[in-house]
Amino acid sequence: MAQKIREIMTGAPRTVGPQTSVVEVARIMRDDDIGAVLVAEGDTLRGLVTDRDLVVRVMSLGGNAEDHSVADACSEQLVSVSPDDDISRAVELMRGHAVRRLPVVEDGRPVGIVSLGDLAVERDTDSALSEISAAEPNE
Numbered sequence: 001m002a003q004k005i006r007e008i009m010t011g012a013p014r015t016v017g018p019q020t021s022v023v024e025v026a027r028i029m030r031d032d033d034i035g036a037v038l039v040a041e042g043d044t045l046r047g048l049v050t051d052r053d054l055v056v057r058v059m060s061l062g063g064n065a066e067d068h069s070v071a072d073a074c075s076e077q078l079v080s081v082s083p084d085d086d087i088s089r090a091v092e093l094m095r096g097h098a099v100r101r102l103p104v105v106e107d108g109r110p111v112g113i114v115s116l117g118d119l120a121v122e123r124d125t126d127s128a129l130s131e132i133s134a135a136e137p138n139e
Contacts, residue, residue: 001122005090006083008122009104009112015040018047018071022058025049025070036101036113039074043109047074048101080105081114087122090114 002008014028015038025037029051039047049070057073058065079093080103090102094116104112 008118009114011112045110049074
């Protein structure tokens with residue numbers, strides 16, 4: 001059984017700059033079949049944006065989505081883990097902060113993302129979340 005974040009995280013996360021349009025971010029999510037993108041300036045992590053953030057923080061306002069950058073949608077109050085942290089640390093942070101994804105940061109740089117699904121696949125293999133998370137994506 002995996003013990004460290006680096007053993008279960010998704011490495012090489014997609015990152016965009018804060019001025020990237022939310023439409024471009026939505027296309028990245030669609031094309032890469034992902035639900036979260038990290039927002040960074042250079043090597044410095046500035047935020048995380050999820051597909052839900054795009055809907056709740058931007059699309060629900062109406063108007064032209066092209067007028068909004070990812071800075072308008074991303075979560076800036078980040079909680080992160082290190083690749084060398086124990087998996088239990090991620091569980092604790094997700095519970096305590098009611099989040100489903102954590103950026104993985106090493107030496108100040110984003111190096112991955114760990115999700116609730118990743119934890120379920122590793123720790124609760126008989127759960128519905130584990131089965132859904134391990135399944136091939138819809139086409």
